Amino acid sequence: MPSRNTNLHLVSDSTGETLNSIARAAIARFDNAGVIQHRWFLVRSRMNLDRVLEGIEQEPGPVIFTLVDRSLRHALEETCGRLGVPCLSVLDSVMDLLQAEIGLRATEKRAAQHVMDADYFRRIDAMHYVLSHDDGQGTAGIMNADVVLVGVSRSSKTPTCFYLANRGVKAANVPLVPGAPLPPELENPPCPVVGLTIDPISLIDIRRHRLKLIGAGGVRVGENEYVDPDAVKQEILAARRLCAAHGWPVIDVTRRSIEETAATVMQQVELWHQRRGSQIAPAPEDPAAPVLGPHS
Template identity: 65%
Template structure:
């Protein structure tokens, strides 16, 4: 088997999200690696496992596994050994460490991280909030927001809000349009952090041109422009971004340059800035020197 062409089998008794993230993160460290992922999720019976083993035999390659059922793990271990494919149980080091810390054995019950608890419903509620408040809709709901993202059109506000919602964060996004004042609730002591997203003009123009192609060259959703050419004109876009940055600076809103950031990286920075905002709010007032 060519060393830079791999079949990687991801076997999980739940959704497989952990293995997907781990696999992508590891493979990204190898330049020009060609990988085909075979994702086997919700594997909780011997019949399901046998289908997985048939797939591994047909297209052999390393196996990353997060099964917790001991009987299925034993059968998988034996089969992989017979086929000569490497197998790694990715949860084992973490479980062993935590067992030592807790002084109790793990339950080894699949899917325990996916329960309909308060955290689950908080994420659902946050998702509904983002949908109903996308692109400046229902600005009266700002008082319920955990964070407000502002920025010019196509600066990744919406996808970032949805990613944050999956973390249980109610994120409202407000488009910044020259000549249109942001909501008054944001201008004077907003009830939550306000964070600006900015981007390189050339990258923004590329995104906007692609968007216009998708919608047939019509006006951008959310607001109309008298001169649509300004939407993708470099000089006009540069002025638009400069105006937005100056507005954020004037209001004391921190900004994030999303040009070379993934949605995940942008969201992680948003969460850090939210923590900073709350830390400043919770900081006790300085003692009166005169006293």
């Protein structure tokens, strides 16, 4: 255990997404790290920066920043130097590398990654698509999907679809319900279909929590197939067999974060397109086909 907490100041003239991601990835490498993050975002004027500098003086700690304005950057670095606080511009080394390779100087443009360009509107369009095609809604729209996720109830299909939408991917999701037929659009889908599976015990815990939230917490195991261990195991097995019969890859989400699941889905999407482009035959219809586990 650390003897004291460490203050970490994140200073950005934009939304801070880059700094948040870097800090989260770095801090995760330290077990039981006592890091207190101070987030200072949309810092675009000297008045904004003065508040930041005051905060750093009151609670000194390392500073990582992404500031484009040279005067603001200079003032921040000068104050950190006076206080003896480490200060790092996280994009400098990457920008230097790219400038050397490209042979051009980068423009000083804040929030350049957040412009309302074609990519931005593609993400918005994908978000609208997910809202309209969640949990088996509007199955006719599957013809316009980039990918379809299938799986039993509460297997992380919806949050994964929304994460993909934020990357501009139109993702529909279809629940695999025991005894219910597949939408006809999935008999010959125009896009990749990826199955999500999960450990039965983990799924039962998630479903019990869901029942409590909707006021059905009094349901006891055995009284409802939704949380009955044997029924849940059979439901998951049937879903896996269905995916295998259609040649759909299956990802085990039990110990995966949404980000990891989404990344693996996109790997499967790329493989699907590669097979179609090179006429590679689909995976064999093997009911015992391996599932892509947490460390695949």
